[in-house]
Amino acid sequence: MEIKWYIDLAVALFSIGVIGVLTRRNAIIIFMCIELMLNAVNLLLVAFSKMHAAAEVGSISPSVVSDGQLFVFFIMVVAAAEVSVGLAIIVMMYRNTHSTDVNFLNRLKH
């Protein structure tokens, strides 16, 4: 398949994520949208990695194939660390306010 389709799909997913972050008011849904953004990036990384590998058949060095795919693992690990911290923060807020609505927070402004 052409690389174009992968780019279109990843950009679409990423845009859905960005729009979700900017418009939704529930902290958990915002968080899911951020994960969606990260996963769009993962998809695109793998696709580009394949694309570069296909372009360099013959003079191939192993790092060209693996660099992009290795990056995906790092993103996954960091995203997992972020989830653990982020959910803890959301739970902490829920305990104090019994709500995960971020609009509630704006009322606290002085």
Next chain:
Amino acid sequence: MRTDRDIMNAIILTAIWGVVMMLAGAFIQNKRIPKYLAISGILLILVANCWELYTGQTLFSVDLKDMIHLNSFNLAFISIALICTLMYFLLSGRDFEKVGTHVAEYFALIFFILCGVSLVATFNTLLILFLGIEIMSIPLYILTGSDKRNLKSNEAALKYFLMGSFSTGIMLMGIVLIYGGNSSASFYLNQIHLGVGKMPVMIAAGLVLLMISMSFKVSAAPFHFWTPDVYDGAPTVFTAYMASVVKVAGFFAFMRLFENAFGTIQPQWQNLVVIITAATLVIGNFTAVFQQSVKRMLAYSSIAQAGFMMLAIFAMNLAAKEGLVLYAAAYSLASIGIFAILIKMKDYTISGFNGLAKEQPVLAFAATVFLLSLTGIPLTAGFQAKFYMLLAAINTHHFVWLVILAVGCAAISAYYYFRVIQAIYFKESTDTEPHIWDVTLAFKFLLLLLVAVIIILGVKPELIIDWLHYFPLP
């Protein structure tokens, strides 16, 4: 002799010491020991880092595939970050106990942040940039929300976390587009093929996304809106660290990224930086004027200072690079000092400072010097830092109006900093209760030491500038 198999002491030692602090938290019940353990850890890392700077020798040997690039410039910057952290621990270490019971863990998280700072100061690939930024940010989310019962702290943590991971997503998209757009299929900064003439669309989009996400991290306008709420809501001890070392490390990373990866095509993105710089300067300074709380005023003033540091990214020449490190030192030390005093105050509003000079002359004097340094009055480090920034910007011979704007904004900043000084010296306190929680003699002594450092740097900035070029490592 240095080979490419070496790794920097600071990265590994900070991570190890973070784990040590966590274990100390599990096994040591005494509240005081973690502070001394943390201070000795910082001293150890500082010595190891300086040893590496002067001799080029390291304790560890790992094949890094050149993913981390070392020179005396980076190592000197890390040393400055370590010295600032040391001063911060010495001045505010005891105030960690006020936030919560997990004192050792707070220190551990700060060591992990330092690990991230060392990574973003030395990265040579976009992968390490991403990891460094994340290692720096994630512990900060926790520290921001560490005052668990306080709703403002919760709000700040959630806001910081959502904004931070959002900007991480944007940064990753930028990295991927650059990876896809350049034919070398490499994440190494110096191997990114930018093409000749006009940039390929994907690289241009990636560059803009990277710039947006870095502006988020350093709170440059128009991506600054999270800063006041987060700085205001976080426990004041941790705001001090956030507004000083972490912020300047973000700028150092910004500088490294755009210098090494996109330095050759600077004219194509310079306009964008000019807009960000001008907006940051104006918004930061004008909104700071209207604040009544000193903590919130310092949050806005940190945006204003970010505008000055953006001048270095705009200019991107030798004076800018040297000036950024000098600015980092001057700004961090003054911020840590003024926040250390603010933590001791009972009332954070400007009128809470009324008549401080009569009650605590030493603290009043120190606060005045820190505020003068932040304003950029001659004889303080802040003046030299601002001078270097303006010099670098003038040397580019473009956008002279930006320099004039910066000077005008510095004049505005005098207004809101001097309001605090005025309250300290020229206003009478209405209530009879003392303003200050108890301060020790050692605290006053350390404040005076910090004042001395700021004045010495203001008279002889060469001390830092020469250090940067002391020993050119390969």
